[in-house]
Amino acid sequence: MTRKRGDIELAGVGMSYDGVTMAVEGINLKIPDGAYCCFLGPSGCGKTTILRMVAGHEHPTQGEILIGGENVVGLPPVERRTAMMFQSYALFPHLSVRDNIAFALRVRGMPKAERLARADAMMEKVRLTELADRLPAQLSGGQQQRVALARAAITEPRVLLLDEPLSALDEQLRVQMRQELRRMQRELGITFIHVTHTQLEAIALADLVVVMEKGRIRQAGPAREVYAAPRDRGVAEFLGGQNVLSGRVLTVNGTKAVFGGQEVRGIEIPLRPGLRLSAGDAIDVAVRRDDVELMRPEDGPPGPGVASVASRVLAVEYQGYFVKVMLDLGGQDGFTAYVPERRYFSNPFNVGDVVLATWDVDRAHLLA
Amino acid sequence: MTLRSALRGWLYVTPLLLVLVPFFVAPILVVLAASFMETDGFGGIIPTFTLANYAGVFTAPLTFNLYLETIKFTLFTWAFSAFIGFWIAYFLVFHVRNQLIAIGLFLVCTVPFWTSNIIRMISWIPLLGKEGLVNSTLIGIGVIDQPLEFLLFSSFAVIVAYVHQLTIFMVVPIFNAMARIDKRLIEAARDNGASRFDVVRLLVLPLSKSGIALGSIFVLSIVMGDFFVVKVMSGGGSASVVGAFYEDIAVLQYPPAAASAIVLTTALMLLVALILRTVDIRKEIAR
Amino acid sequence: MTAQPLAVPLRRGGGIARPARRPWTFYVLATAFALYVLGLYGPMVCIYILSFQDIRGGLVFPMKGLSLHWFVDLFTQARTGDVKGSFDRSIRLAVVVTVITVVVSFMAGLAFRRRFPGDTAVFYLMIGSLVAPGLVLGIGVGLGFTFLGLEASWYTSALGAQLSWTLPFGVLVMFAVMSRFNTAWDEAARDLGATPWQTIRLVMIPILAPGLVAVALFGFTLSYDEFARSLQTAGPLNTLPLEIWSMTLNVTSPSLYALGTVTTVLSFLIIGASLGAIVLLQRRRARRRPAG
Numbered sequence: 001m002t003r004k005r006g007d008i009e010l011a012g013v014g015m016s017y018d019g020v021t022m023a024v025e026g027i028n029l030k031i032p033d034g035a036y037c038c039f040l041g042p043s044g045c046g047k048t049t050i051l052r053m054v055a056g057h058e059h060p061t062q063g064e065i066l067i068g069g070e071n072v073v074g075l076p077p078v079e080r081r082t083a084m085m086f087q088s089y090a091l092f093p094h095l096s097v098r099d100n101i102a103f104a105l106r107v108r109g110m111p112k113a114e115r116l117a118r119a120d121a122m123m124e125k126v127r128l129t130e131l132a133d134r135l136p137a138q139l140s141g142g143q144q145q146r147v148a149l150a151r152a153a154i155t156e157p158r159v160l161l162l163d164e165p166l167s168a169l170d171e172q173l174r175v176q177m178r179q180e181l182r183r184m185q186r187e188l189g190i191t192f193i194h195v196t197h198t199q200l201e202a203i204a205l206a207d208l209v210v211v212m213e214k215g216r217i218r219q220a221g222p223a224r225e226v227y228a229a230p231r232d233r234g235v236a237e238f239l240g241g242q243n244v245l246s247g248r249v250l251t252v253n254g255t256k257a258v259f260g261g262q263e264v265r266g267i268e269i270p271l272r273p274g275l276r277l278s279a280g281d282a283i284d285v286a287v288r289r290d291d292v293e294l295m296r297p298e299d300g301p302p303g304p305g306v307a308s309v310a311s312r313v314l315a316v317e318y319q320g321y322f323v324k325v326m327l328d329l330g331g332q333d334g335f336t337a338y339v340p341e342r343r344y345f346s347n348p349f350n351v352g353d354v355v356l357a358t359w360d361v362d363r364a365h366l367l368a
Numbered sequence: 369m370t371l372r373s374a375l376r377g378w379l380y381v382t383p384l385l386l387v388l389v390p391f392f393v394a395p396i397l398v399v400l401a402a403s404f405m406e407t408d409g410f411g412g413i414i415p416t417f418t419l420a421n422y423a424g425v426f427t428a429p430l431t432f433n434l435y436l437e438t439i440k441f442t443l444f445t446w447a448f449s450a451f452i453g454f455w456i457a458y459f460l461v462f463h464v465r466n467q468l469i470a471i472g473l474f475l476v477c478t479v480p481f482w483t484s485n486i487i488r489m490i491s492w493i494p495l496l497g498k499e500g501l502v503n504s505t506l507i508g509i510g511v512i513d514q515p516l517e518f519l520l521f522s523s524f525a526v527i528v529a530y531v532h533q534l535t536i537f538m539v540v541p542i543f544n545a546m547a548r549i550d551k552r553l554i555e556a557a558r559d560n561g562a563s564r565f566d567v568v569r570l571l572v573l574p575l576s577k578s579g580i581a582l583g584s585i586f587v588l589s590i591v592m593g594d595f596f597v598v599k600v601m602s603g604g605g606s607a608s609v610v611g612a613f614y615e616d617i618a619v620l621q622y623p624p625a626a627a628s629a630i631v632l633t634t635a636l637m638l639l640v641a642l643i644l645r646t647v648d649i650r651k652e653i654a655r
Numbered sequence: 656m657t658a659q660p661l662a663v664p665l666r667r668g669g670g671i672a673r674p675a676r677r678p679w680t681f682y683v684l685a686t687a688f689a690l691y692v693l694g695l696y697g698p699m700v701c702i703y704i705l706s707f708q709d710i711r712g713g714l715v716f717p718m719k720g721l722s723l724h725w726f727v728d729l730f731t732q733a734r735t736g737d738v739k740g741s742f743d744r745s746i747r748l749a750v751v752v753t754v755i756t757v758v759v760s761f762m763a764g765l766a767f768r769r770r771f772p773g774d775t776a777v778f779y780l781m782i783g784s785l786v787a788p789g790l791v792l793g794i795g796v797g798l799g800f801t802f803l804g805l806e807a808s809w810y811t812s813a814l815g816a817q818l819s820w821t822l823p824f825g826v827l828v829m830f831a832v833m834s835r836f837n838t839a840w841d842e843a844a845r846d847l848g849a850t851p852w853q854t855i856r857l858v859m860i861p862i863l864a865p866g867l868v869a870v871a872l873f874g875f876t877l878s879y880d881e882f883a884r885s886l887q888t889a890g891p892l893n894t895l896p897l898e899i900w901s902m903t904l905n906v907t908s909p910s911l912y913a914l915g916t917v918t919t920v921l922s923f924l925i926i927g928a929s930l931g932a933i934v935l936l937q938r939r940r941a942r943r944r945p946a947g
Contacts, residue, residue, distance in 0.1 A: 057845075090840050152846075152847075376769075377770075380765045381774075381777055384762070384781070384826065388822070392780065392787065393780070394796075455684060455687060456688060463677075463680075477691075480696060482922035483919040484919075485880050487899060490915075500715055544831075593883070595883070617887075622798070629791045632791075633791055636786060637783065
């Protein structure tokens with residue numbers, strides 16, 4: 001059975017609520033069919049607006065939205081073969097679980113016996129059969145979410161849109177439900193667009209992570225790429241896991257340059273092939289937090305190919321399998337090292353100690 | 369899409385307008401038109417334009433007295449119903465712990481209003497009259513020798529009747545407003561050392577202002593627009609502006625009556641508009 | 656400063672936690688509330704009792720005996736007025752007013768969910784209709800009808816006049832009711848493919864049902880009891896409040912009290928039934944138990 005393709009293309013999409021300020025602008029993105037795509041960004045960055053535009057609940061003031069190759073701008077949600085799962089789930093409080101799930105079929109005029117049978121089949125898939133007659137108010141958060149998912153999926157959409165589906169759940173449940181969502185997506189084989197402000201969630205689930213800020217896309221790519229090679233300071237800071245140092249190029253020698261900023265001096269950084277820099281250019285450098293190794297000053301300067309900076313320990317936070325050590329460096333954003341737990345406790349530091357933060361020069365990463 | 373939603377809005381509100389226009393706007397206009405006409409003294413209306421009626425309203429000493437009476441009743445009623453209504457609502461919201469009981473008590477307060485207004489008025493006679501229950505009891509236990517005349521057919525009786533009828537109009541919106549106050553604010557205030565009375569004065573009262581305003585609108589409009597409670601309960605001793613309007617109509621003095629009615633209605637509308645300025649009613653009702 | 660052992664003797668009760676005691680203000684307010692309720696019911700209770708007045712009794716206490724004489728009198732004597740007829744009319748009028756109020760208020764509530772040009776004007780028009788002295792509007796309608804050569808009657812002019820009073824109330828209640836309706840529900844319905852009418856029928860009305868019953872209740876009570884606006888617009892045949900009014904001016908026997916008792920009982924029955932309906936609706940919603 002041929003199913004319409006669920007690949008999505010956003011071309012020059014922009015939207016303004018009041019005709020003056022743009023909520024989102026210049027959105028260009030291609031999402032392949034069957035991909036799990038996460039839109040990630042802080043509140044107000046426009047990610048939910050884009051989701052609602054794909055769903056048909058908002059209208060772009062500029063640009064086109066193509067699903068399966070056809071422009072859907074102007075089409076009502078039902079004609080787009082998309083379905084949305086709302087942040088608050090929006091389960092109809094007066095209908096049982098079964099009736100909630102069967103609702104979409106009811107409004108299409110499907111006879112009662114058939115639609116209830118379909119609903120039962122869907123409930124099997126999400127393992128809700130025992131709860132069929134319950135009302136939403138009698139369900140737990142995780143159960144409500146499964147109902148919302150089933151209700152949306154029963155229409156066999158080609159794209160499923162999820163608006164912060166896990167925000168209302170507590171930590172443990174959230175991690176559990178992540179796997180549910182992934183499983184459902186694989187089973188249904190359709191494109192999922194999932195909006196979230198939680199970095200770890202996005203990188204855990206998505207084939208494609210789209211990082212947004214202030215109405216624009218900052219970076220889109222596979223999770224590893226966005227996390228390990230953020231394009232600019234904003235993305236790096238939002239994804240977390242990176243230290244960002246700002247400064248200027250001091251000298252350039254072939255494949256390496258020396259960089260200095262307010263807090264650091266004489267750090268070697270690798271140059272990407274094809275990138276031209278000259279002395280005096282302002283740049284940002286990112287170093288992954290788990291790439292930073294801490295040494296005591298008396299254990300000697302580190303070897304060649306290793307950059308190092310001396311600084312004072314500000315705070316230490318135990319995080320289970322690693323220890324966060326915050327250093328007095330890097331201005332307002334701080335400089336943090338993630339030290340594996342066992343290594344830390346074999347040689348722990350005190351607040352106020354002077355340490356050397358070191359990393360392989362090649363591990364540093366230039367930001368735009 | 370906004371054009372479509374505008375049309376939808378208008379479509380849905382049309383039935384309402386179909387009632388409001390012919391039964392509110394039109395009658396006001398009719399009365400307004402009549403106020404500018406002349407009476408032929410025999411119940412007919414001569415369609416000419418004259419301001420004589422208004423001149424009559426504003427110059428007659430009777431008008432001044434009538435307005436004074438009406439305002440007097442309005443103020444007293446408003447003060448009592450607001451005070452009583454506020455504390456009743458306060459009790460129901462803050463002192464009654466079980467919500468079901470609170471709603472039950474609330475219903476108990478509304479039940480008397482399921483009887484006819486007029487019946488409730490005449491029900492004062494066996495209670496407050498010279499041979500009524502109150503007087504008989506007081507005489508029986510020896511507090512007084514003669515029955516208290518002022519209890520019925522007096523200004524006192526008028527105000528009692530108004531307050532009896534209208535306090536519920538205060539209780540409902542104030543209850544609504546108070547129920548919306550975040551209890552944690554009260555807790556925080558008490559934590560900071562505020563006495564319960566401070567909490568009422570500084571927290572509850574300001575936050576129920578919109579409820580008081582809404583209730584006041586009801587009370588004011590009903591008292592100022594009343595014509596029969598004042599007549600019956602005062603035994604004819606007092607009158608009200610609308611009462612005089614009613615009398616004038618009865619003797620077919622349409623134009624002067626119309627002028628008086630328009631003046632009162634305008635005054636009332638201005639008063640209500642003033643109150644509405646102090647509180648955003650739409651936000652109040654729609655949370 | 657060295658720590659001292661607690662020298663203060665333990666309070667009586669041994670410091671066991673006990674439920675919070677009510678402050679003295681509770682008792683004051685509770686008494687005030689009781690007095691208020693007493694005051695509310697007092698006059699009417701007198702009437703109910705007096706309607707069972709003995710045939711020899713008058714309009715005031717003391718009761719000379721108990722009898723149903725005045726009830727009989729009420730329904731049989733022509734001079735006590737056309738109770739049956741006016742009651743009949745009042746009920747019919749109230750039912751019509753109720754239905755129209757619910758439908759029109761619901762539609763207006765839907766309209767006001769979004770802003771539309773002129774919405775503020777309509778809103779203030781509504782407030783104006785609520786606030787305007789009933790008698791003035793009544794006269795205006797009466798005059799208007801005369802001018803147009805139409806005959807005023809309880810099912811035309813009085814109907815309209817009463818609606819000008821009940822609709823603003825209904826719409827205001829609808830505002831409050833609809834504000835509790837989560838817009839996500841109708842977006843979800845739309846997303847799942849429902850047409851606007853299907854959304855109203857399958858989602859909004861069932862969820863808002865208790866609110867609609869409340870509006871119906873309001874509409875009925877306000878119409879049944881409406882006096883000022885009906886006075887000039889009812890035409891030759893009276894509604895019940897108008898009939899009662901003319902009776903108070905003419906009748907001087909406890910059959911008036913009997914009338915009061917009867918109409919109260921009726922109101923109770925009708926309103927009790929509606930409230931029962933709301934409670935039933937709520938119960939039915941919560942009744943569904945887990946299968947198995």
